Amino acid sequence: MTTRLEDNFRPSDRKNLATRGVHSVTDLFRFFPRRYLVPGERTELGALPLGETAIIQAEVITVSTRRMKQRRGTITEVVVHDGRQSMKIAFFNQPWLEKALSPGLTVVFGGKVESYRGQLTLASPVWLNRTEDDHDWTPDDLDSPFPIYPAVKKIAQSRLWSAIKTLLSVAGPEEFADPLPKGLRDKHDLPDLRTALEDMHKPRRIEDVERARLRWKWEEALALQTEFASRKASFAAVQATPLLTRGPKSRRFDESMPFTLTPSQVRVGEEIAEDMGRDQPMHRLLHGDVGSGKTLVALRAMLTAVDSGAQAAMLAPTEVLATQHFHSIQSLLGEQMALSPLLSEDDQVTVALMTGSMAARERRELALDLATGTIDIVVGTHALLSESTMFESLGLIVVDEQHRFGVEQREAMRAKGGVTTPHTLVMSATPIPRTVAMTVFADLDVSTLTEMPAGPKDIATHVVPIVDQPNWFARARALMRETIEAGRGVFVVFPRIEPTDIEDPETGAVIGQKQGIEDLSRKLEDTPELKGARFGLLHGRMSTGEKDRVLKDFRDGDIDILVSTTVIEVGVDVPRATMMVIAEAENFGVAQLHQLRGRVGRDGSAAMCFMLTELSETDESYARLQAVAETLDGFALAEYDLDSRGEGDVLSASQWGGSSLRHLSILRDSEIVAEAKTVAEQIVEVDPTLEAVPALKAFIRRVLPEDDAHFIEAG
Known part of the structure; x- marks a missing residue:
């Protein structure tokens, strides 16, 4: 008997097994039962x-x-x-x-x-x-205990079970090369690989199954953390140019600030400055709640680079966000801008914006200024990644919303540093639970902003079930009127641009239509409470110029109510806006709702947020909206989201790539993850290439395929 699928299953069976991810005997051995009958x-x-x-x-x-x-x-x-x-x-x-x-x-x-x-x-x-x-x-x-396997088309449970038992008895030692070190197995009473596989497929007691399942968690935790440790070690081996901790531009900026830094901004700034002063490239994550001042921290780091004679680049995923960062940096720098006649040329800080929608001539001129060192700080989108964009001396890269960039894109940006690798600061717009940071960002040093510059926000948040309580929506519109009459701005957020068909789930027949953003805007304009209000529209299909013009009009008070899609979710700063209305709120996630709400009350004023929903108050998903309404603590909401949805949803495919993690739960297995990190670092320290542990190296590639390994840098 050979240990090949071809010799144990017909071609049609192998095709059906392939739909379940089973392509080899190794895959079949790890095709575990979904439950057992005792x-x-x-x-x-x-x-x-x-x-x-x-x-x-x-x-x-x-x-x-x-x-x-x-x-x-x-x-x-x-x-x-x-x-x-x-x-x-x-x-x-x-x-x-x-x-x-x-x-x-x-x-x-x-x-x-x-x-x-x-x-x-x-x-x-x-x-x-x-x-x-x-x-x-x-x-x-x-x-x-009788194993019950996930259904495989045209293969009876009993035949599948019989084949696995037979193959386990005849497989060669190569199928049982163990990725877990013996010392780790002994310490935690974990079975070796052969025993664990037999315990899953032909257990004598149900307790054997539980012991094997614990082993699979350790396998995945060690694979994950060893990959992290390897990446961190290889990154640390690269040479970077040390940057000054403080210089004249940094000091002048700090002295000109009209407010005091929060204790966490000071602490995080010191962590970043210490990293940038080394000859190894910084690889640090910066995260905090909405409005915690991440952009200010990033700008202080960029000024450190400029003081050191280097350039800094901020990479943003959208033109709206890049433009907003550009304007924010201009505003924060004030008289340190290049156009100021009060400063000598050596004291000026030149800032530029590069986006894909720029005219070709303008972009060529900007590329020349970057290549000759005329530009100190550039903010841009993917346009910064083009081969034609070169730097004279790139010392620091700030990546905002980093999970929206693939590892190849970030590596392309790092390569623009020339002989040395630029320092990298990546930012997440949402708070990250400790368990997530420990697992998903284990190859980064993590800095957390824990306070708000203007103190705790005052945003009264309410869920409005418009079907059960139609009068509540009328009251919300009346408050919108009161807000604009007070000279303040109102955001209305909607999930769709175009109308979409509503289909019968049984027949597929079109039985209605969901309104688009223009339909919603017109309906609001026609309500008695909002007659005469000045409305504006903002969505992703508009040109950059149109978006900038609309946001400027709203910021300047020429638009009272801005009806927008989620393009305003991150980074958009309109101090006069004190009211947010989110339509069809049930279509947004907890983190997204919290981000959207964070767009109002940014000047410290009391603000309001109304989440409109067609859900009944008895609906399970209504509780999710209520959770957002009950707290402004983004860290608490992140924990709630992780706890209620589970990491399978919170760490979705877009974040976790094509990983094959099946057993490890970052929520429940944080102790395993933490200890696996220590073991992984010890392994990589003595054997960076993992040549002495080939079974672990092979298992890492199985669980984290190389073409999908970028997931570990996402978040």
Whole structure:
């Protein structure tokens, strides 16, 4: 017997296995059961839940076959009994069952629990404990937990189980090379790889399964942290140019600030300055709540680079955000801008904006200024990554919303530093729970802003169920009127640009249409409360010039109510805006709602946020909106989001790439993650290339494929 799938499964079977991610014997060994039936635990047939898939173990009482009247074929009815209650289960067009299922036989059936003529039954039932040769299980099989595998088309559970057991018995030692060091296994009483695989597929006790499952968590944690440690070590081996901790431009900027830095801004600034003063490139994450002053911290770091004779670049994912950062930096620098006649040329700080929508001539001129060192700080989008964009001396890269850039893009930016690698500061616009930071950002040093520059925000937040409480929406519109009459601005956020069809989930027929952003704007304009208000529209299909003009008009007070998509979610700063209305709030995530709400009250004024929803107050998702309404603490909301949705959603595919992590939970297994980090660092310190641990190296590539490994830098 060989350990190849080709010798154990037909081509059609292998094709069906491939749809489940099984392409090799190694994959098959790790195709684990989704649950187990423990023999001896009699199922109470009368307590089976309707609508759920169930596994029952019972004794056959009678079996009979008859022809169906309404359609061609046969029906075999099997009556089983669990010692308390009987159940009739029907099998269609399987007359051979009448001979195979004899009274007194203990059977294991699976299927969806349904009610037929007032009695429970199983829909589309499957006989699970039938072997290929129609013989009963061995006594050992009947006394052990029975594995229930994820369904594979046209492969019976019993045949799949039999094949795995056979392959486990004949596989060579190469299939059991263990990625976990023996010392780690001994310390935590973890089974070796062969034992753990056997415990998953043919356990003697259910406790064996739990012990094996713990091992899989350690495997994935060690693979993840070893990859992080390897990346961190390789990055630290690269040469960087040390940058001054303080210079004349930095000092003058600090002295000119009309406000005092928060303690965490001071602390984080010192952490960044210390990193930048080394000859190894900084690789640090900066995160904090909405309005915690990340841009100011980043600007102080960029001025450090400029003081050292280097250039700094800030990379933003959208033109709206890049433009907003550019204007914010201009405003913060004040008289240190290049156009100031009060300063000598040597004392000036030149700042530029580069986007893809710039005219070709303007972009060429800017590229020349960057290449000759005329520009000190450039803020831009992906346009900064083009081959034609060169720097005279790039010393610092600030990446905002870094999860929107692939690793190749960030590496392309780092390569523009020339002989040495620029220091890198990456920023996340949302607070990150400690458990997430420890796992997803383990290759970065993490700095956290914990205070608000203007103190705690005052944003009264309310959920408005417009179906259950239509009068609440009318009151919200009245408050919008009061807000604009007080000379303040109102944001209205909507999830769609164009109208979309509403389809019947059963037939696919179009039964209605959801409004687009222009429809919403017109409806608001026509309401009695908002007659005469000056409305503006902002969305992603507008040109950069149009977006800038609309935002300027809103900022200057020429627009009262700005109806926008989520392009204003991050970075947009309009101090006069004190009210936010989010329509169809149920379509936004917790973090997104918190980000949007953070666009108002940015000057310290009291503000309001209304989240409109068609959900009933009794709907489960309504609780998510209520959670946002009850706190302004972004860190608390991040923890709530992680706890309620689970990391499978919070760390979505866009963040985790194509990783094959299946067992590790960053929420529940933080202690394992932390200890695995220590072990991984010890391994990489003595063996940076992992040549001495080939099984671990191979497992890392299995769990974190090289083409998808960029997920570990996302967030």
